[in-house]
Amino acid sequence: MEILFLILLFIIVVFGFVFYAYNRLTRLRNVCETEWANIDVLLKQRADLIPNLIEVVRGYATHEQDVLETVSKARTEAALATGRKGKEEVNLSSHVKSILALREAYPDLKANQDFMHLQSDLFRIETEIAELRQNYNDIVKAHNDLVLQFPSSIVASLTGFSLQDLFEFNGTREAPRLNLIAGEDQVV
Numbered sequence: 001m002e003i004l005f006l007i008l009l010f011i012i013v014v015f016g017f018v019f020y021a022y023n024r025l026t027r028l029r030n031v032c033e034t035e036w037a038n039i040d041v042l043l044k045q046r047a048d049l050i051p052n053l054i055e056v057v058r059g060y061a062t063h064e065q066d067v068l069e070t071v072s073k074a075r076t077e078a079a080l081a082t083g084r085k086g087k088e089e090v091n092l093s094s095h096v097k098s099i100l101a102l103r104e105a106y107p108d109l110k111a112n113q114d115f116m117h118l119q120s121d122l123f124r125i126e127t128e129i130a131e132l133r134q135n136y137n138d139i140v141k142a143h144n145d146l147v148l149q150f151p152s153s154i155v156a157s158l159t160g161f162s163l164q165d166l167f168e169f170n171g172t173r174e175a176p177r178l179n180l181i182a183g184e185d186q187v188v
Contacts, residue, residue: 021146021155028143032164035136039129039167043078043089046125050075050092053118093126133167140164 054071078088144163147156
């Protein structure tokens with residue numbers, strides 16, 4: 001009778017752990033998806049803001065056409081990317097810095113109210129994206145830890161949970177620099 005009680009207790013503990021691990025994995029996966037959706041909203045806002053910023057800058061920086069075209073192309077690539085588009089968004093972020101660097105070459109652009117408003121909005125969005133990316137990566141780490149740690153890894157593999165991708169920054173961490181070459185300002 002005592003052995004039967006221990007076996008029953010063991011079965012209850014195992015099932016309890018399985019339910020706990022499954023529910024925790026489900027909760028973390030849902031939080032990952034929610035965090036990514038929040039990032040995606042900001043990425044869309046940024047993508048919608050960039051054409052307006054380009055138009056304002058275009059009026060002041062007509063000879064910086066290649067910078068504007070590069071930013072437009074990066075925005076298009078980011079908009080057309082499917083799924084978790086971290087690489088495309090990192091590329092777009094690096095190009096946004098170059099368009100904002102143009103304001104140093106054009107003093108009138110610094111004083112333009114449209115540019116200042118768009119720049120402020122873009123800076124706010126970039127800051128929010130960075131914060132949400134950090135939150136997202138923290139949740140993904142917790143999820144991935146649970147998927148990899150024993151014994152929850154058994155539950156994860158049996159129920160189809162897999163590792164989530166981090167939203168990584170693989171681009172350059174240096175701000176663009178303006179150089180005066182042959183009398184023209186160029187973003188390097």
